[in-house]
Amino acid sequence: MAVFTAxxxxxxxxxxxxxxLGKAIAINGIASGIENSNFFITTERGEFVLTIFETLSFxxxxxxxxxxxxxxxxxxxxxxxxxxxxxELVVALHGKPAAIVSKLDGSSQMNPQPPHCAAVGAMVANMHLAARDFPLNQPNLRxxxxxxxxxxxVLPFLDEARAALLRAEIDFQQAFAAGPVYQQLARGPxxxxxxxxxxxxxxxxxTGFFDFYFxxxxxxxxxxxxxxxxWCTDQASGVLIEARVHALLGAYHAVRPFTDAERQSWQAMLRAAALRFWLSRLYDLYLPRTAEMLTPHDPSHFERILRERIATPGLPAYGLPA
Structure with a gap:
């Protein structure tokens, strides 16, 4: 949500x-994020969010x-x-695809407690179930x-230890994705x-989830x-916070129970999720695009999380509910 296009x-x-939407009254760029150009806009009909898409196509x-x-x-x-x-939901602005969506009420909870995590877990499960009959199909582009x-x-920019970690985890995830348990996992949007x-x-x-553009x-x-x-990680150490994990996974499981294949895959999937964001942050740091108001995220945060998930053997006490 940086500003690449003014x-x-x-x-x-x-x-x-x-x-x-009536007459435009005000527009302000949104500084956080690194993928699209985002703006809060105010019109005679209220407040909205305008997004100009810098990499996604029409x-x-x-x-x-x-x-x-x-x-x-x-x-x-x-x-x-x-x-x-x-x-039309997508319209050209400055030659790039753009869209307007409603602005959600409330604010982000950056220090979540178990009740916040439980609310997120239940809504994620509801979101997955609600999207089962969505007719369009597009792979996860990341x-x-x-x-x-x-x-x-990104490998040429890394020291030997980080390069070895990246290569090893890519190899691990390739093997995991090719295995029979992975093929049994429920999927959808x-x-x-x-x-x-x-x-x-x-x-x-x-009050809502937003930024669906990944x-x-x-x-x-x-x-x-x-x-x-x-949501459930100690920011300094990368260790999962047990009370938050229990709240989030328990609320999800109450709406959409986990399968045996998912229980077997949980640690590997935590590693996959850490790898995805470590790699994207490495890419944004070493191969950046020019943008106003852009501050790349620190890749070391997700490197730390990945190392912690690898070091945690099997399914610990905060794993998926039985």
């Missing part, structure tokens, strides 16, 4: 006439926006995409093929980036592992 109020004033975007609409229609708390007068493609690009700053709360009441079809367990690695 948009002024004058730019917005003319462009927004195709939407039934052809790819219907998956994300239609998924959000599909989930919203089934009671999952997500932003509602806004169509223009022609019914899944294993991307890891295989990207690792050679997933958020794939459900960090604390992508969820809004009003007190302990969850979504794709993958295993539900991978989505859950991404979520747990952020």
């Amino acid at each position: 948009v002024s109020l004058d730019d917005l004033t003319c462009w927004i006439e195709q939407f039934s 052809e790819q975007l219907p998956f994300y926006l239609q998924l959000m609409r599909h989930l919203a229609e089934r009671g999952v708390l997500v932003p509602a995409p806004v169509a223009n007068a022609k019914g 899944g294993l093929p991307w890891w295989q493609q990207t690792a050679p690009q 997933v958020h794939a980036d459900l960090f604390r700053n992508n969820v809004m709360f009003d007190g302990e009441r969850l 979504a794709g079809c993958d295993t539900w367990l991978f989505d859950l592992a991404v979520t747990v690695n952020d």
Whole structure:
């Protein structure tokens, strides 16, 4: 959510006439994030979020926006995409695909407690179940093929110890994905980036998930592992916080019970989720794109998490409920 493409109020004033949102009053860039250009916009009809997509194409975007609409229609708390007068959800702005969605109430909970984690776990399960009949199919674009493609690009920047870790984990994940247990895992559309700053709360009441632009079809367990690695991890050590993990996984399990294959795969999937974000942060650090207001995330955070997940043998006490 950095700003790669600048948009002024004058730019917005003319462009927004195709939407039934009234006159544009204000626009402010959103500094956090590193993938798209995002803005809070205020119109005569209220507050919204404008996103200009810097890497996703016009052809790819219907998956994300239609998924959000599909989930919203089934009671999952997500932003509602806004169509223009022609019914289009994706419209060119400065020659790039752009979309407007509703702005969620509340604020991000950056120091979550077990009740927050439980609310997230239940909503993730509901989201997975609600998306089972979603008709569009698009792979997770930051899944294993991307890891295989990207690792050679960042390896020249790493010292011997980090390079050895990256190669070994790629090999491990390739073997895991080719195995029979992995093939049994339930799958479907997933958020794939459900960090604390992508969820809004009003007190302990969850008000919505947003930023679905890394979504794709993958295993539900991978989505859950991404979520747990952020919501339930001690930031200094990378160790999982047992009370938070119990709350999140227990609430998920109460809505959508885990399978035996998922229990067997949990540690490997926690490692996969850590690898995905360590690798993307390495890429953003060493091969950055120019943007206003861009501060790359520190890759060492997810390197620490990956090493911790590798070092934790088997299924510890905070593993999946039986």
